[in-house]
Amino acid sequence: MKPSPISFQPLRLPPRMQALRAEVRAFLAAEIVAGTFDPDYPSEDWEVQRAFAKKVAARGWIGMTWPKQYGGQERSFLERFVVNEEMLAANAPCYFYFAADRQSGPTLVRYASERIKAQVLPRIVAGEASFCIGMSEPDSGSDLFAARCKATRVEGGWRLDGTKVWTTNAHNADYMIGLFRTSPATEANRRHGLTSLLVDMHSPGIRCNPILQMSGIRDFNEVVFDGAFVTDDQLIGEVDGAWKQATTELAYERSGPERFLETFSLLRALLDLAGPAPDAATAAEIGTLVAELHTLRRMSVSIAGMLENGAEPAAEAAIVKDMGTVWEQDLPRRVRRIAAGLYGGNLPEPFERLLHYMTRIAPKLTIQGGTSEILRGVIARGLGLR
Numbered sequence: 001m002k003p004s005p006i007s008f009q010p011l012r013l014p015p016r017m018q019a020l021r022a023e024v025r026a027f028l029a030a031e032i033v034a035g036t037f038d039p040d041y042p043s044e045d046w047e048v049q050r051a052f053a054k055k056v057a058a059r060g061w062i063g064m065t066w067p068k069q070y071g072g073q074e075r076s077f078l079e080r081f082v083v084n085e086e087m088l089a090a091n092a093p094c095y096f097y098f099a100a101d102r103q104s105g106p107t108l109v110r111y112a113s114e115r116i117k118a119q120v121l122p123r124i125v126a127g128e129a130s131f132c133i134g135m136s137e138p139d140s141g142s143d144l145f146a147a148r149c150k151a152t153r154v155e156g157g158w159r160l161d162g163t164k165v166w167t168t169n170a171h172n173a174d175y176m177i178g179l180f181r182t183s184p185a186t187e188a189n190r191r192h193g194l195t196s197l198l199v200d201m202h203s204p205g206i207r208c209n210p211i212l213q214m215s216g217i218r219d220f221n222e223v224v225f226d227g228a229f230v231t232d233d234q235l236i237g238e239v240d241g242a243w244k245q246a247t248t249e250l251a252y253e254r255s256g257p258e259r260f261l262e263t264f265s266l267l268r269a270l271l272d273l274a275g276p277a278p279d280a281a282t283a284a285e286i287g288t289l290v291a292e293l294h295t296l297r298r299m300s301v302s303i304a305g306m307l308e309n310g311a312e313p314a315a316e317a318a319i320v321k322d323m324g325t326v327w328e329q330d331l332p333r334r335v336r337r338i339a340a341g342l343y344g345g346n347l348p349e350p351f352e353r354l355l356h357y358m359t360r361i362a363p364k365l366t367i368q369g370g371t372s373e374i375l376r377g378v379i380a381r382g383l384g385l386r
Contacts, residue, residue: 006315006382008302017082024086027059032090039091040265040354044217046172049096050127056087056094057127062101066109070117071125077308081257081301088261095169095219100124103252104131104177107196111237111245116198120175132170133253134178134199134223135246138163143374144179144246145191149225151180157232158182158197160205160225166367170221171208173201177249183240191243196236203228214360220367248312254369255303255317260296260324262365263331266358267293269351270335273342285338289331296324315382322375325365332359 036052037043056062064080066072084102087094105124108117123129140146149162160180170176176199183193199206205228211220237245267289274282299320306313336355339347347355366372 005384008299008316009305011302011305013078013082013301017078020079021082021086024083028086028090028092037093041357042091043093049093052093053096053127056097057125062097062127063105063121063125066105066121070121077304081304085257088257089264091265096130097124097127099133100129100131102256103249106252107177107236107245107249113233115233129174130172132167132173132176134164134167134176136164136166138165145243147179147194148181151182151195151197158230160228160230162225164223167221167223168219168368170201170223175199176201177236179242179246193240194242195239196242196245197230198234198236199230213364215357247314251312251314251317254321255300255313257297257300259321259369260293260328263328263358263362266331266335266354269354270338273339273351282338282342289334292327296320296327315379318375318378321369322372325372329362329365332362
């Protein structure tokens with residue numbers, strides 16, 4: 001039988017990771033007691049996010065896998081996985097540094113000029129620079145290779161015109177790594193003609209319009225470029241050849257525990273509600289949820305191991321993101337049904353409030369990191385079906 005082109009190795013975290021996990025948990029427990037953040041509700045206050053980033057940076061937990069010459073620790077992807085898993089499970093205020101740590105920084109390490117690396121990477125590691133991702137567009141959504149937002153060659157650099165959409169925290173970010181159309185795609189290669197540029201989000205000619213959600217939280221934005229200027233030395237990688245690094249970026253973006261832990265606090269609340277000795281039916285339903293979550297986690301750990309070995313598991317990452325989205329998006333409905341079996345329509349007020357909140361944020365999960373339709377196309381290509 002021919003082996004599948006997509007595979008997840010049965011990797012487990014080494015026992016030595018437990019000391020790091022205990023260190024992170026102790027740090028988070030102290031911050032919760034100090035009132036830094038609420039483990040049930042993410043903080044929208046950017047100053048809280050910024051201050052927390054400085055504390056995480058002081059622990060050496062930003063840019064953990066990066067070269068020491070840029071401020072990194074040269075630690076493993078598995079160690080980074082442990083730190084981020086604990087942060088996400090606790091609903092810690094990670095937004096300030098998370099995109100930079102997860103994908104923008106690694107992209108700069110691999111493709112940026114030495115000047116950019118020396119200038120920007122130490123600021124990320126120190127918790128002083130935040131990033132947003134400029135990929136999706138209004139007319140092409142998650143189909144990145146249909147991007148039309150243009151970078152036109154001008155004297156000394158590039159003029160940017162067009163729109164990016166669903167851009168998380170663009171209104172707060174210091175930088176964007178944006179994917180821009182610099183040449184038409186060819187009939188033979190629709191991926192041709194895309195270029196990555198490092199954009200200073202404080203530059204003239206950039207406007208961030210909020211995309212409002214039912215939850216009331218502002219994280220998504222429409223970013224409009226109207227003659228913004230980027231110098232030649234802000235080029236990331238090759239002109240017209242950014243599809244290579246975009247594929248790598250997406251493997252980082254789509255495979256981590258953030259793709260199935262965003263509504264996790266609701267499962268934790270359900271366990272508290274059910275108590276230490278639930279009836280057999282309730283225990284079975286909770287057990288099913290936990291088993292599914294464990295499977296997603298094992299897949300995500302496997303991808304961390306692939307990244308550690310220099311692989312670019314784009315299809316495997318798409319599977320984790322697609323399955324993780326379905327699971328965490330459906331979790332509020334399933335938890336409501338289980339809780340109703342315990343309490344009927346009379347749920348405790350704090351639990352009901354959390355349930356309402358998670359129900360309202362669930363719709364956005366399909367969008368961030370790539371829509372399910374696009375992800376399934378990536379998986380089909382990985383299987384050789386298209």
